[in-house]
Amino acid sequence: MPASNRRDAGVGGPQPTRRRRGGDGWSPRVDRRHFLLSTAAVAAAAVAWRPATSLAGITAARAITDPPFTLGVGSGDPLPDRVVLWTRLAPDPLEGGGMAPGDVTVDWEVAADEGFARVVRSGSATAPAAFAHSVHVDVDGLEPDTWYWYRFSVPGFSSPVGRTRTTPANGSAVARMAFGFASCQNYGNGYYTSHTHLAAEPLDVCFHLGDYIYESTGSRIRPVPGGEAQDLLGYRNRYALYRSDTELQAAHHAFPWVVTWDDHEVDNNYADLISENNDPIEAFRTRRAEAYQAWWEHQAVRMPPPVGADLPIYRSTPWGQLGTFYALDTRQYRANQGCGDGIVEPCADNDDPTRTMLGDAQEAWLDGAMRSSDTTWNVVAQSVVMGSTPLGPFINQDQWDGYPFARQRMMDLFARPEVRNPLVLSGDIHASGAGHLLADWDDPDGSPIIGHEVVGTSISSSFPAELVDIFGDLVSALPWAVYANARHRGYVTVELTPESATTRWRVVDTIDEPTSAVRTDFEWTIDAVAAGEPASPGSGPSSAPAGPTGPSPSGAQRPAPAQPVRTQPRFTG
Numbered sequence: 001m002p003a004s005n006r007r008d009a010g011v012g013g014p015q016p017t018r019r020r021r022g023g024d025g026w027s028p029r030v031d032r033r034h035f036l037l038s039t040a041a042v043a044a045a046a047v048a049w050r051p052a053t054s055l056a057g058i059t060a061a062r063a064i065t066d067p068p069f070t071l072g073v074g075s076g077d078p079l080p081d082r083v084v085l086w087t088r089l090a091p092d093p094l095e096g097g098g099m100a101p102g103d104v105t106v107d108w109e110v111a112a113d114e115g116f117a118r119v120v121r122s123g124s125a126t127a128p129a130a131f132a133h134s135v136h137v138d139v140d141g142l143e144p145d146t147w148y149w150y151r152f153s154v155p156g157f158s159s160p161v162g163r164t165r166t167t168p169a170n171g172s173a174v175a176r177m178a179f180g181f182a183s184c185q186n187y188g189n190g191y192y193t194s195h196t197h198l199a200a201e202p203l204d205v206c207f208h209l210g211d212y213i214y215e216s217t218g219s220r221i222r223p224v225p226g227g228e229a230q231d232l233l234g235y236r237n238r239y240a241l242y243r244s245d246t247e248l249q250a251a252h253h254a255f256p257w258v259v260t261w262d263d264h265e266v267d268n269n270y271a272d273l274i275s276e277n278n279d280p281i282e283a284f285r286t287r288r289a290e291a292y293q294a295w296w297e298h299q300a301v302r303m304p305p306p307v308g309a310d311l312p313i314y315r316s317t318p319w320g321q322l323g324t325f326y327a328l329d330t331r332q333y334r335a336n337q338g339c340g341d342g343i344v345e346p347c348a349d350n351d352d353p354t355r356t357m358l359g360d361a362q363e364a365w366l367d368g369a370m371r372s373s374d375t376t377w378n379v380v381a382q383s384v385v386m387g388s389t390p391l392g393p394f395i396n397q398d399q400w401d402g403y404p405f406a407r408q409r410m411m412d413l414f415a416r417p418e419v420r421n422p423l424v425l426s427g428d429i430h431a432s433g434a435g436h437l438l439a440d441w442d443d444p445d446g447s448p449i450i451g452h453e454v455v456g457t458s459i460s461s462s463f464p465a466e467l468v469d470i471f472g473d474l475v476s477a478l479p480w481a482v483y484a485n486a487r488h489r490g491y492v493t494v495e496l497t498p499e500s501a502t503t504r505w506r507v508v509d510t511i512d513e514p515t516s517a518v519r520t521d522f523e524w525t526i527d528a529v530a531a532g533e534p535a536s537p538g539s540g541p542s543s544a545p546a547g548p549t550g551p552s553p554s555g556a557q558r559p560a561p562a563q564p565v566r567t568q569p570r571f572t573g
Protein backbone atom coordinates (compact mmCIF):
# COMPACT_ATOMS: atom_id res chain seq x y z
CA MET A 1 0.00 0.00 0.00
CA PRO A 2 1.37 3.42 -0.82
CA ALA A 3 2.45 5.43 2.10
CA SER A 4 4.53 8.30 0.93
CA ASN A 5 4.09 11.99 1.29
CA ARG A 6 4.13 12.14 -2.42
CA ARG A 7 1.03 10.08 -2.83
CA ASP A 8 -0.77 12.20 -0.30
CA ALA A 9 0.31 15.45 -1.87
CA GLY A 10 -2.51 17.54 -3.25
CA VAL A 11 -4.43 15.78 -5.94
CA GLY A 12 -6.25 18.53 -7.73
CA GLY A 13 -8.35 20.88 -5.70
CA PRO A 14 -6.93 24.07 -4.32
CA GLN A 15 -3.26 23.74 -3.54
CA PRO A 16 -2.92 24.89 0.03
CA THR A 17 -0.25 27.18 1.31
CA ARG A 18 2.65 25.20 2.68
CA ARG A 19 3.45 25.52 6.29
CA ARG A 20 6.94 26.18 7.38
CA ARG A 21 8.82 23.11 8.43
CA GLY A 22 11.07 23.26 11.41
CA GLY A 23 14.71 23.26 10.39
CA ASP A 24 14.59 22.76 6.67
CA GLY A 25 12.66 25.66 5.29
CA TRP A 26 9.67 25.21 3.06
CA SER A 27 8.56 21.78 2.15
CA PRO A 28 8.62 21.16 -1.57
CA ARG A 29 5.44 21.54 -3.51
CA VAL A 30 4.68 18.27 -5.19
CA ASP A 31 3.07 18.80 -8.53
CA ARG A 32 0.40 16.74 -10.18
CA ARG A 33 2.74 15.16 -12.68
CA HIS A 34 5.03 13.97 -9.90
CA PHE A 35 2.04 12.52 -8.15
CA LEU A 36 0.95 10.62 -11.21
CA LEU A 37 4.43 9.22 -11.73
CA SER A 38 4.63 8.03 -8.18
CA THR A 39 1.15 6.64 -8.44
CA ALA A 40 2.21 4.65 -11.46
CA ALA A 41 5.12 3.31 -9.51
CA VAL A 42 2.95 1.96 -6.79
CA ALA A 43 0.40 0.76 -9.29
CA ALA A 44 -2.73 -1.03 -8.26
CA ALA A 45 -2.48 -0.47 -4.56
CA ALA A 46 -2.70 3.27 -4.99
CA VAL A 47 -5.79 2.93 -7.10
CA ALA A 48 -7.35 0.64 -4.55
CA TRP A 49 -6.56 3.09 -1.76
CA ARG A 50 -8.36 5.89 -3.57
CA PRO A 51 -11.91 6.02 -4.73
CA ALA A 52 -12.22 5.20 -8.39
CA THR A 53 -13.41 8.68 -9.16
CA SER A 54 -10.62 10.60 -7.51
CA LEU A 55 -8.17 10.87 -10.37
CA ALA A 56 -10.75 11.76 -12.98
CA GLY A 57 -13.40 13.49 -10.99
CA ILE A 58 -11.75 15.91 -8.64
CA THR A 59 -13.84 18.98 -8.26
CA ALA A 60 -13.14 22.02 -6.20
CA ALA A 61 -15.54 21.77 -3.33
CA ARG A 62 -17.33 24.76 -1.94
CA ALA A 63 -15.58 26.51 0.88
CA ILE A 64 -16.27 24.94 4.25
CA THR A 65 -18.09 27.48 6.37
CA ASP A 66 -18.90 25.50 9.51
CA PRO A 67 -16.39 23.72 11.74
CA PRO A 68 -15.68 20.41 9.99
CA PHE A 69 -13.60 18.59 12.63
CA THR A 70 -16.58 17.66 14.79
CA LEU A 71 -15.49 14.04 15.13
CA GLY A 72 -11.98 14.76 16.37
CA VAL A 73 -8.96 12.90 15.09
CA GLY A 74 -7.41 9.52 15.61
CA SER A 75 -4.43 7.37 14.79
CA GLY A 76 -3.89 3.66 14.50
CA ASP A 77 -2.06 0.58 13.29
CA PRO A 78 1.38 1.82 14.38
CA LEU A 79 4.55 0.27 12.95
CA PRO A 80 8.21 1.11 13.59
CA ASP A 81 8.32 3.77 10.85
CA ARG A 82 4.71 4.79 10.33
CA VAL A 83 1.23 5.26 11.70
CA VAL A 84 -2.17 5.94 10.14
CA LEU A 85 -3.79 9.30 10.89
CA TRP A 86 -7.53 9.75 10.61
CA THR A 87 -10.19 12.40 10.59
CA ARG A 88 -13.46 13.04 8.81
CA LEU A 89 -14.89 16.35 7.65
CA ALA A 90 -18.42 16.51 9.01
CA PRO A 91 -19.85 19.98 9.76
CA ASP A 92 -23.28 18.37 10.25
CA PRO A 93 -22.24 14.99 11.61
CA LEU A 94 -25.62 13.48 12.50
CA GLU A 95 -27.21 14.30 9.14
CA GLY A 96 -24.88 12.65 6.67
CA GLY A 97 -21.93 14.91 7.38
CA GLY A 98 -23.11 18.13 5.78
CA MET A 99 -20.34 18.46 3.20
CA ALA A 100 -20.99 19.77 -0.31
CA PRO A 101 -20.42 17.28 -3.12
CA GLY A 102 -16.85 16.86 -4.33
CA ASP A 103 -13.57 15.74 -2.87
CA VAL A 104 -11.66 18.06 -0.57
CA THR A 105 -7.95 18.50 0.06
CA VAL A 106 -6.90 18.41 3.70
CA ASP A 107 -3.48 19.40 5.03
CA TRP A 108 -1.81 17.40 7.76
CA GLU A 109 1.24 17.84 9.97
CA VAL A 110 3.20 15.56 12.26
CA ALA A 111 5.46 17.16 14.86
CA ALA A 112 7.96 15.98 17.42
CA ASP A 113 6.49 18.37 20.00
CA GLU A 114 3.02 19.26 21.18
CA GLY A 115 3.46 22.91 20.13
CA PHE A 116 4.35 21.95 16.53
CA ALA A 117 7.65 23.83 16.66
CA ARG A 118 9.37 20.80 15.13
CA VAL A 119 7.21 19.55 12.26
CA VAL A 120 8.82 16.39 10.90
CA ARG A 121 6.32 15.40 8.22
CA SER A 122 3.56 17.26 6.43
CA GLY A 123 1.46 17.00 3.32
CA SER A 124 -1.99 17.03 1.85
CA ALA A 125 -4.51 14.25 1.49
CA THR A 126 -7.80 13.81 -0.28
CA ALA A 127 -11.01 13.57 1.70
CA PRO A 128 -13.09 11.67 -0.87
CA ALA A 129 -16.79 12.44 -1.04
CA ALA A 130 -17.32 8.77 -1.92
CA PHE A 131 -15.98 7.85 1.53
CA ALA A 132 -17.84 10.45 3.58
CA HIS A 133 -14.92 12.91 3.40
CA SER A 134 -12.89 10.70 5.67
CA VAL A 135 -9.12 11.10 5.63
CA HIS A 136 -6.61 8.29 6.02
CA VAL A 137 -2.93 9.24 5.89
CA ASP A 138 -0.32 6.54 6.34
CA VAL A 139 2.60 8.69 7.44
CA ASP A 140 5.95 7.00 6.92
CA GLY A 141 9.53 8.03 7.53
CA LEU A 142 9.06 8.28 11.29
CA GLU A 143 11.51 7.24 13.99
CA PRO A 144 10.82 3.99 15.84
CA ASP A 145 9.60 3.99 19.43
CA THR A 146 8.82 7.72 19.31
CA TRP A 147 5.85 9.87 20.31
CA TYR A 148 4.45 12.41 17.85
CA TRP A 149 1.67 15.00 17.67
CA TYR A 150 -0.49 15.53 14.60
CA ARG A 151 -3.30 17.73 13.29
CA PHE A 152 -5.26 18.42 10.13
CA SER A 153 -6.43 21.66 8.58
CA VAL A 154 -8.59 23.09 5.85
CA PRO A 155 -8.78 26.82 5.06
CA GLY A 156 -10.20 28.51 8.13
CA PHE A 157 -10.19 25.49 10.42
CA SER A 158 -7.69 23.36 12.31
CA SER A 159 -8.43 20.03 13.92
CA PRO A 160 -7.77 19.12 17.52
CA VAL A 161 -4.25 17.82 18.15
CA GLY A 162 -3.78 14.10 18.58
CA ARG A 163 -0.85 12.27 20.10
CA THR A 164 0.48 9.09 18.62
CA ARG A 165 3.57 6.94 18.47
CA THR A 166 5.51 4.41 16.49
CA THR A 167 6.39 0.94 17.71
CA PRO A 168 9.93 -0.11 18.65
CA ALA A 169 12.24 -1.31 15.90
CA ASN A 170 11.68 -4.91 14.97
CA GLY A 171 13.83 -7.19 17.07
CA SER A 172 14.83 -4.47 19.51
CA ALA A 173 14.86 -5.09 23.24
CA VAL A 174 11.93 -3.44 25.05
CA ALA A 175 11.96 -3.20 28.84
CA ARG A 176 8.29 -2.30 29.23
CA MET A 177 5.15 -1.31 27.39
CA ALA A 178 1.54 -0.80 28.40
CA PHE A 179 -1.63 -1.24 26.43
CA GLY A 180 -5.32 -0.91 27.12
CA PHE A 181 -8.40 -2.48 25.68
CA ALA A 182 -12.08 -1.62 25.49
CA SER A 183 -15.26 -3.01 24.00
CA CYS A 184 -19.03 -2.62 23.88
CA GLN A 185 -19.75 1.09 24.09
CA ASN A 186 -23.49 1.38 23.64
CA TYR A 187 -23.97 5.15 23.44
CA GLY A 188 -27.62 5.18 24.39
CA ASN A 189 -27.05 3.06 27.48
CA GLY A 190 -24.69 5.38 29.27
CA TYR A 191 -22.02 8.04 29.43
CA TYR A 192 -18.45 7.30 28.40
CA THR A 193 -17.07 7.93 31.87
CA SER A 194 -14.61 5.12 31.24
CA HIS A 195 -13.14 6.78 28.17
CA THR A 196 -12.19 9.89 30.13
CA HIS A 197 -10.15 7.76 32.54
CA LEU A 198 -8.81 5.55 29.75
CA ALA A 199 -7.49 8.66 27.98
CA ALA A 200 -5.50 9.55 31.11
CA GLU A 201 -3.82 6.16 31.45
CA PRO A 202 -0.12 6.01 30.58
CA LEU A 203 -0.60 3.66 27.63
CA ASP A 204 1.37 3.12 24.44
CA VAL A 205 -1.53 1.78 22.39
CA CYS A 206 -5.14 0.74 22.91
CA PHE A 207 -7.20 -2.03 21.35
CA HIS A 208 -10.90 -2.00 20.63
CA LEU A 209 -12.38 -5.50 20.61
CA GLY A 210 -15.65 -4.61 18.95
CA ASP A 211 -19.17 -3.34 19.44
CA TYR A 212 -17.68 0.10 18.78
CA ILE A 213 -21.18 1.09 17.72
CA TYR A 214 -24.54 -0.58 18.20
CA GLU A 215 -26.69 -0.78 15.11
CA SER A 216 -29.80 -1.19 17.22
CA THR A 217 -32.00 1.40 18.85
CA GLY A 218 -32.10 1.94 22.59
CA SER A 219 -31.74 5.12 24.62
CA ARG A 220 -31.70 4.40 28.33
CA ILE A 221 -29.50 7.40 29.21
CA ARG A 222 -28.76 9.30 26.00
CA PRO A 223 -30.89 9.76 22.88
CA VAL A 224 -29.88 7.83 19.78
CA PRO A 225 -31.48 9.41 16.73
CA GLY A 226 -32.65 7.26 13.86
CA GLY A 227 -33.85 3.70 13.96
CA GLU A 228 -31.74 0.59 13.50
CA ALA A 229 -28.78 1.33 11.23
CA GLN A 230 -29.24 -0.74 8.08
CA ASP A 231 -27.68 1.22 5.23
CA LEU A 232 -24.66 3.40 4.53
CA LEU A 233 -26.27 6.62 5.73
CA GLY A 234 -27.61 4.96 8.84
CA TYR A 235 -24.23 3.50 9.79
CA ARG A 236 -22.43 6.76 8.99
CA ASN A 237 -24.77 8.72 11.22
CA ARG A 238 -24.35 6.17 14.00
CA TYR A 239 -20.55 6.33 13.88
CA ALA A 240 -20.78 10.10 13.78
CA LEU A 241 -22.97 10.11 16.89
CA TYR A 242 -20.45 7.98 18.77
CA ARG A 243 -17.41 9.81 17.43
CA SER A 244 -18.94 13.16 18.40
CA ASP A 245 -18.63 12.19 22.07
CA THR A 246 -15.75 14.23 23.47
CA GLU A 247 -14.79 11.55 26.00
CA LEU A 248 -14.35 8.97 23.26
CA GLN A 249 -12.46 11.57 21.25
CA ALA A 250 -10.11 12.13 24.20
CA ALA A 251 -9.25 8.44 24.23
CA HIS A 252 -8.46 8.56 20.51
CA HIS A 253 -6.43 11.75 20.90
CA ALA A 254 -4.23 10.23 23.59
CA PHE A 255 -2.58 7.27 21.80
CA PRO A 256 -2.89 5.11 18.69
CA TRP A 257 -5.58 2.43 18.52
CA VAL A 258 -5.76 -0.95 16.86
CA VAL A 259 -9.41 -1.79 16.28
CA THR A 260 -11.20 -4.93 15.32
CA TRP A 261 -14.93 -5.50 15.26
CA ASP A 262 -17.62 -7.73 16.70
CA ASP A 263 -21.24 -8.16 15.65
CA HIS A 264 -22.91 -4.83 16.38
CA GLU A 265 -20.82 -2.98 13.82
CA VAL A 266 -23.22 -4.71 11.41
CA ASP A 267 -26.03 -6.70 13.07
CA ASN A 268 -26.51 -8.54 16.35
CA ASN A 269 -24.92 -12.01 16.27
CA TYR A 270 -24.46 -12.07 12.52
CA ALA A 271 -22.23 -14.83 11.15
CA ASP A 272 -20.65 -14.34 7.74
CA LEU A 273 -23.67 -13.59 5.53
CA ILE A 274 -26.30 -14.82 7.98
CA SER A 275 -28.06 -11.99 9.76
CA GLU A 276 -29.74 -12.05 13.14
CA ASN A 277 -33.15 -12.44 11.54
CA ASN A 278 -32.08 -14.65 8.63
CA ASP A 279 -32.61 -12.00 6.00
CA PRO A 280 -32.12 -12.97 2.35
CA ILE A 281 -28.40 -13.51 1.78
CA GLU A 282 -28.09 -10.94 -1.00
CA ALA A 283 -29.87 -8.27 1.02
CA PHE A 284 -27.56 -8.91 3.95
CA ARG A 285 -24.51 -8.91 1.68
CA THR A 286 -25.44 -5.35 0.68
CA ARG A 287 -26.02 -4.35 4.29
CA ARG A 288 -22.69 -5.83 5.38
CA ALA A 289 -20.87 -4.02 2.58
CA GLU A 290 -22.33 -0.69 3.67
CA ALA A 291 -21.62 -1.36 7.34
CA TYR A 292 -18.01 -2.34 6.59
CA GLN A 293 -17.57 0.79 4.48
CA ALA A 294 -18.84 3.02 7.28
CA TRP A 295 -16.52 1.22 9.73
CA TRP A 296 -13.54 1.90 7.44
CA GLU A 297 -14.56 5.52 7.00
CA HIS A 298 -14.49 6.05 10.76
CA GLN A 299 -11.38 4.15 11.88
CA ALA A 300 -7.65 4.82 11.57
CA VAL A 301 -6.84 1.54 9.88
CA ARG A 302 -4.18 0.59 7.36
CA MET A 303 -6.14 -1.07 4.63
CA PRO A 304 -7.58 -0.03 1.31
CA PRO A 305 -11.20 1.07 1.36
CA PRO A 306 -13.65 -1.78 1.10
CA VAL A 307 -14.94 -2.93 -2.24
CA GLY A 308 -18.12 -4.92 -1.75
CA ALA A 309 -18.95 -7.01 1.28
CA ASP A 310 -15.50 -8.53 1.89
CA LEU A 311 -12.92 -6.67 3.96
CA PRO A 312 -9.98 -8.59 5.42
CA ILE A 313 -9.02 -6.81 8.64
CA TYR A 314 -6.95 -9.40 10.55
CA ARG A 315 -3.44 -8.13 11.00
CA SER A 316 -0.54 -8.01 13.44
CA THR A 317 1.28 -5.24 15.25
CA PRO A 318 4.89 -5.84 16.35
CA TRP A 319 6.37 -4.45 19.55
CA GLY A 320 10.07 -5.16 19.30
CA GLN A 321 11.25 -8.30 21.01
CA LEU A 322 8.65 -7.90 23.74
CA GLY A 323 5.43 -8.77 21.98
CA THR A 324 3.36 -9.31 18.89
CA PHE A 325 -0.32 -8.36 18.79
CA TYR A 326 -2.74 -10.19 16.52
CA ALA A 327 -6.08 -8.53 15.77
CA LEU A 328 -8.60 -11.15 14.71
CA ASP A 329 -11.96 -11.05 12.94
CA THR A 330 -14.43 -13.48 14.52
CA ARG A 331 -17.47 -12.41 12.46
CA GLN A 332 -16.83 -12.22 8.74
CA TYR A 333 -15.93 -15.86 8.17
CA ARG A 334 -17.60 -17.78 10.98
CA ALA A 335 -20.05 -20.62 10.60
CA ASN A 336 -23.57 -19.90 11.74
CA GLN A 337 -24.13 -20.21 15.48
CA GLY A 338 -25.20 -23.70 16.43
CA CYS A 339 -28.33 -25.04 18.06
CA GLY A 340 -30.44 -22.03 17.12
CA ASP A 341 -28.02 -19.57 18.76
CA GLY A 342 -28.49 -18.05 22.19
CA ILE A 343 -27.55 -19.44 25.59
CA VAL A 344 -28.75 -23.01 25.25
CA GLU A 345 -27.63 -26.54 25.94
CA PRO A 346 -25.05 -27.96 23.54
CA CYS A 347 -26.45 -29.97 20.63
CA ALA A 348 -25.17 -32.00 17.70
CA ASP A 349 -24.15 -28.83 15.84
CA ASN A 350 -21.38 -28.35 18.37
CA ASP A 351 -19.91 -31.73 17.43
CA ASP A 352 -19.37 -30.72 13.79
CA PRO A 353 -15.60 -30.36 13.33
CA THR A 354 -15.98 -28.33 10.13
CA ARG A 355 -17.59 -25.35 11.85
CA THR A 356 -15.16 -22.44 11.91
CA MET A 357 -14.79 -19.23 13.90
CA LEU A 358 -12.00 -17.58 11.87
CA GLY A 359 -12.26 -19.19 8.45
CA ASP A 360 -9.50 -21.23 6.86
CA ALA A 361 -7.40 -18.35 5.52
CA GLN A 362 -7.33 -16.38 8.77
CA GLU A 363 -6.65 -19.52 10.78
CA ALA A 364 -3.71 -20.42 8.54
CA TRP A 365 -2.39 -16.87 8.77
CA LEU A 366 -2.54 -16.90 12.57
CA ASP A 367 -0.96 -20.34 12.72
CA GLY A 368 1.96 -19.24 10.58
CA ALA A 369 2.38 -15.88 12.28
CA MET A 370 2.35 -17.22 15.83
CA ARG A 371 4.62 -20.15 15.06
CA SER A 372 7.20 -17.91 13.40
CA SER A 373 7.01 -15.23 16.10
CA ASP A 374 9.99 -15.09 18.45
CA THR A 375 8.64 -12.37 20.76
CA THR A 376 8.17 -12.95 24.48
CA TRP A 377 4.42 -12.29 24.44
CA ASN A 378 1.89 -13.18 21.77
CA VAL A 379 -1.28 -11.20 22.42
CA VAL A 380 -4.46 -12.14 20.56
CA ALA A 381 -6.99 -9.28 20.44
CA GLN A 382 -10.41 -10.59 19.44
CA SER A 383 -14.04 -10.15 20.31
CA VAL A 384 -15.64 -13.13 22.04
CA VAL A 385 -14.73 -15.20 25.10
CA MET A 386 -12.46 -18.10 24.20
CA GLY A 387 -12.23 -20.16 27.37
CA SER A 388 -14.91 -22.61 28.38
CA THR A 389 -17.65 -20.70 30.19
CA PRO A 390 -20.64 -22.93 30.80
CA LEU A 391 -23.55 -21.31 32.61
CA GLY A 392 -24.93 -24.34 34.35
CA PRO A 393 -26.09 -26.67 31.59
CA PHE A 394 -26.04 -23.89 28.99
CA ILE A 395 -23.35 -22.45 26.76
CA ASN A 396 -23.31 -19.20 24.82
CA GLN A 397 -23.40 -20.39 21.22
CA ASP A 398 -21.98 -17.07 20.03
CA GLN A 399 -18.70 -17.55 21.94
CA TRP A 400 -15.89 -20.02 21.21
CA ASP A 401 -17.87 -22.40 23.44
CA GLY A 402 -20.18 -22.86 20.47
CA TYR A 403 -17.25 -23.78 18.21
CA PRO A 404 -15.34 -26.34 20.29
CA PHE A 405 -13.38 -27.85 17.41
CA ALA A 406 -12.24 -24.45 16.20
CA ARG A 407 -11.26 -23.60 19.78
CA GLN A 408 -9.30 -26.81 20.12
CA ARG A 409 -7.28 -25.87 17.05
CA MET A 410 -6.43 -22.60 18.82
CA MET A 411 -5.47 -24.48 21.98
CA ASP A 412 -3.29 -26.84 19.95
CA LEU A 413 -1.55 -23.84 18.39
CA PHE A 414 -1.03 -22.16 21.76
CA ALA A 415 0.36 -25.41 23.17
CA ARG A 416 3.12 -25.63 20.58
CA PRO A 417 6.54 -25.15 22.20
CA GLU A 418 7.56 -22.40 19.78
CA VAL A 419 4.51 -20.26 20.62
CA ARG A 420 5.53 -18.22 23.64
CA ASN A 421 3.18 -16.82 26.26
CA PRO A 422 -0.14 -16.55 24.43
CA LEU A 423 -2.43 -13.99 26.02
CA VAL A 424 -5.98 -13.66 24.70
CA LEU A 425 -8.00 -10.45 25.04
CA SER A 426 -11.78 -10.72 24.86
CA GLY A 427 -14.89 -8.58 25.20
CA ASP A 428 -18.51 -8.99 24.11
CA ILE A 429 -20.06 -10.26 27.36
CA HIS A 430 -20.10 -6.91 29.22
CA ALA A 431 -18.41 -8.53 32.21
CA SER A 432 -14.86 -8.71 33.52
CA GLY A 433 -13.06 -12.01 33.79
CA ALA A 434 -9.77 -13.82 33.79
CA GLY A 435 -8.70 -17.41 33.50
CA HIS A 436 -6.33 -20.01 32.22
CA LEU A 437 -6.53 -21.56 28.78
CA LEU A 438 -6.29 -25.34 28.89
CA ALA A 439 -4.95 -27.85 26.44
CA ASP A 440 -7.82 -30.17 27.40
CA TRP A 441 -11.02 -28.60 28.71
CA ASP A 442 -12.45 -32.03 29.47
CA ASP A 443 -9.67 -32.72 31.96
CA PRO A 444 -9.12 -29.50 33.91
CA ASP A 445 -7.25 -31.24 36.72
CA GLY A 446 -4.75 -32.95 34.47
CA SER A 447 -4.52 -30.49 31.60
CA PRO A 448 -1.53 -28.25 31.12
CA ILE A 449 -2.22 -24.53 31.16
CA ILE A 450 -1.20 -23.32 27.73
CA GLY A 451 -2.15 -19.65 27.89
CA HIS A 452 -4.22 -17.01 29.63
CA GLU A 453 -7.31 -15.00 28.83
CA VAL A 454 -8.32 -11.60 30.14
CA VAL A 455 -11.87 -10.44 29.49
CA GLY A 456 -12.81 -6.78 29.62
CA THR A 457 -16.19 -5.49 30.71
CA SER A 458 -18.15 -3.04 28.60
CA ILE A 459 -17.50 0.67 28.38
CA SER A 460 -21.23 1.36 28.66
CA SER A 461 -23.28 -1.61 27.40
CA SER A 462 -25.55 -3.30 29.91
CA PHE A 463 -25.31 -6.59 31.71
CA PRO A 464 -28.71 -7.88 32.84
CA ALA A 465 -29.01 -6.98 36.52
CA GLU A 466 -30.82 -10.19 37.39
CA LEU A 467 -27.90 -12.26 36.09
CA VAL A 468 -25.02 -10.39 37.75
CA ASP A 469 -24.77 -12.56 40.84
CA ILE A 470 -25.42 -15.89 39.18
CA PHE A 471 -22.85 -15.10 36.50
CA GLY A 472 -20.25 -14.27 39.13
CA ASP A 473 -21.01 -17.42 41.10
CA LEU A 474 -21.02 -19.76 38.13
CA VAL A 475 -17.95 -18.41 36.38
CA SER A 476 -15.77 -18.00 39.44
CA ALA A 477 -16.53 -21.61 40.37
CA LEU A 478 -14.92 -22.86 37.16
CA PRO A 479 -11.58 -24.48 38.03
CA TRP A 480 -9.71 -22.46 35.40
CA ALA A 481 -11.30 -19.11 36.28
CA VAL A 482 -9.44 -16.55 38.35
CA TYR A 483 -11.84 -13.62 38.41
CA ALA A 484 -15.34 -12.65 37.37
CA ASN A 485 -17.35 -9.46 37.84
CA ALA A 486 -20.43 -8.57 35.82
CA ARG A 487 -21.49 -5.66 37.99
CA HIS A 488 -19.22 -2.90 36.72
CA ARG A 489 -18.42 -1.08 33.49
CA GLY A 490 -14.88 -0.10 32.58
CA TYR A 491 -11.79 -1.03 30.61
CA VAL A 492 -8.53 -2.94 31.08
CA THR A 493 -4.84 -2.05 31.12
CA VAL A 494 -1.96 -4.49 30.71
CA GLU A 495 1.69 -3.80 31.44
CA LEU A 496 4.13 -6.08 29.64
CA THR A 497 7.75 -6.69 30.54
CA PRO A 498 10.06 -9.54 29.52
CA GLU A 499 9.26 -11.09 32.90
CA SER A 500 5.54 -10.57 33.42
CA ALA A 501 2.16 -9.28 32.30
CA THR A 502 0.16 -7.32 34.85
CA THR A 503 -3.50 -6.79 34.05
CA ARG A 504 -5.66 -4.27 35.85
CA TRP A 505 -9.44 -4.22 35.53
CA ARG A 506 -10.39 -0.55 35.84
CA VAL A 507 -14.05 0.01 36.68
CA VAL A 508 -16.16 3.14 37.02
CA ASP A 509 -18.81 3.74 39.66
CA THR A 510 -21.47 4.84 37.20
CA ILE A 511 -22.33 5.40 33.56
CA ASP A 512 -25.61 7.09 34.48
CA GLU A 513 -23.92 10.41 35.24
CA PRO A 514 -21.53 12.38 33.05
CA THR A 515 -18.62 11.90 35.45
CA SER A 516 -17.45 9.08 37.67
CA ALA A 517 -14.54 7.94 39.75
CA VAL A 518 -12.48 4.96 38.60
CA ARG A 519 -10.69 2.25 40.56
CA THR A 520 -8.85 -0.99 40.02
CA ASP A 521 -11.22 -3.86 40.74
CA PHE A 522 -8.68 -6.62 40.28
CA GLU A 523 -5.03 -7.02 39.40
CA TRP A 524 -3.46 -10.17 38.01
CA THR A 525 0.19 -10.83 37.22
CA ILE A 526 1.20 -13.62 34.88
CA ASP A 527 4.83 -14.68 34.80
CA ALA A 528 6.41 -15.10 31.39
CA VAL A 529 8.05 -18.42 30.68
CA ALA A 530 11.02 -19.13 28.47
CA ALA A 531 10.59 -20.57 25.02
CA GLY A 532 9.68 -24.23 25.03
CA GLU A 533 8.44 -24.34 28.62
CA PRO A 534 4.83 -24.91 29.59
CA ALA A 535 2.88 -21.81 30.59
CA SER A 536 2.63 -22.90 34.19
CA PRO A 537 2.59 -26.02 36.35
CA GLY A 538 -0.06 -28.63 35.79
CA SER A 539 -3.11 -26.84 37.11
CA GLY A 540 -4.32 -24.01 39.23
CA PRO A 541 -3.34 -20.37 39.12
CA SER A 542 0.10 -19.83 37.63
CA SER A 543 0.58 -16.89 39.92
CA ALA A 544 -1.42 -15.76 42.88
CA PRO A 545 -3.94 -13.06 42.17
CA ALA A 546 -2.99 -9.80 43.79
CA GLY A 547 -6.53 -9.46 45.00
CA PRO A 548 -8.95 -6.63 44.53
CA THR A 549 -7.73 -3.20 45.49
CA GLY A 550 -11.13 -2.05 46.56
CA PRO A 551 -14.40 -3.46 47.75
CA SER A 552 -15.97 -5.63 45.13
CA PRO A 553 -19.24 -7.03 46.34
CA SER A 554 -19.89 -8.95 43.17
CA GLY A 555 -16.33 -9.56 42.15
CA ALA A 556 -16.25 -13.16 43.18
CA GLN A 557 -12.55 -13.89 43.04
CA ARG A 558 -12.88 -17.15 44.92
CA PRO A 559 -14.77 -20.13 43.73
CA ALA A 560 -18.25 -20.27 45.14
CA PRO A 561 -20.56 -23.24 45.01
CA ALA A 562 -22.25 -23.39 41.68
CA GLN A 563 -25.98 -22.98 41.84
CA PRO A 564 -28.25 -24.80 39.49
CA VAL A 565 -29.61 -22.63 36.72
CA ARG A 566 -33.35 -23.10 36.61
CA THR A 567 -34.22 -20.76 33.83
CA GLN A 568 -32.43 -20.10 30.61
CA PRO A 569 -30.47 -16.84 30.74
CA ARG A 570 -31.26 -14.33 28.03
CA PHE A 571 -28.49 -11.99 27.03
CA THR A 572 -27.37 -10.20 23.90
CA GLY A 573 -23.75 -9.11 23.94
Ligand code: CA
Nearest residue numbers: 262263428573
Ligand atom coordinates in the same frame (compact mmCIF):
# COMPACT_ATOMS: atom_id res chain seq x y z
CA1 CA B 1 -21.03 -8.61 20.75
Ligand code: FE
Nearest residue numbers: 184211428573
Ligand atom coordinates in the same frame (compact mmCIF):
# COMPACT_ATOMS: atom_id res chain seq x y z
FE1 FE C 1 -21.56 -5.86 23.16
